Each structure stands twice: as C-alpha cells, then as structure tokens.
Amino acid sequence: MSANNQGDQEIPFTTDQPTNQATETSQRIEEIDVAQADESDSWETDDEGDFYDEHAHDDLSDHEDDEHYVDLGLSKHLIECYPTTTAEEVSVVGALCDICLNEYKSDDKLRTIPCLHRFHSKCIDKWLKKNSKCPMCRSDLRKSEWYSD
Structure with a gap:
C-alpha cells in the first residue's frame, strides 16, 4: 500500500x-x-x-403478474383464423375503429376477434402480433375458453 x-x-x-x-x-x-x-x-x-x-414461452400465463413479463402476441396463423367481413356487411359504416380512430368505410375489411370486438383488419392484425389481449376489453385471446366448442 x-x-x-x-x-x-x-x-x-x-x-x-x-x-x-x-x-x-x-x-x-x-x-x-x-x-x-x-x-x-x-x-x-x-x-x-x-x-x-427454448422452453421460455411454454407457459406464458405463469408470468402475467411478473413486472418483467413481455406479451409476445399471437401467431400470424392464429390471427388469420379470426373471421373478416366488410363494414357494410355488418352495418358499421361511419363508426370508429377503436385502434386507429378512423371511420369505417363501406368496403373496409374488418376482423372480429373471439370477444366479438371488431376492428380494421390491418389495425387488429398489427396489434395482435405484439399483444395477446383485446385492446377494448383486455380479454386474453390465448385462453382456451375462446377455442372450446
């Protein structure tokens, strides 16, 4: 020293x-x-x-309360399984998409998710790639009850 x-x-x-x-x-x-x-x-x-x-995402529901949890969204395949329609077919022309806040036009393609909320297909597809919950009611679309008969 x-x-x-x-x-x-x-x-x-x-x-x-x-x-x-x-x-x-x-x-x-x-x-x-x-x-x-x-x-x-x-x-x-x-x-x-x-x-x-490789097993980090096996059971994501175990980590929902973890402050470091990152929602990885849904697969493209699953998202594309949700039905689409046009705004005119479901009589919502002029209503607002709750994601982009633009009005639905008659020929706009809309996607309905299992909780029965509808959005522009492009808006909800982008949302669901990063989030597995409905942007309106926060229903977790990964839960099995959405897929039961």
Missing part, C-alpha cells in the same frame, strides 16, 4: 476502489450466467449467437 502526500497529511492509497469491486462483481455474474447456460440442455443460440431458453 502506498501513500499520497497532501500537505502535511498522508492519505492512504488503496487498490480496492469501488470500481474494482463493481468490475469483479460484473465478471462473476457473467461467469454464473455462462455456467448456467452450460448446465442447461434447453439453451440454444439464435442467429446472432445470443443464448435463449
């Missing part, structure tokens, strides 16, 4: 600075992350080489 002179006082100089402790902690966390990735047979890498757990 060396000392720095400042006037008549000697100030001790140590190598255990907080930045060194933070660096050591960060390195230790990385070592733990790598060790956990190596121990798990479900870890895969994506195209960029980043690790992900």
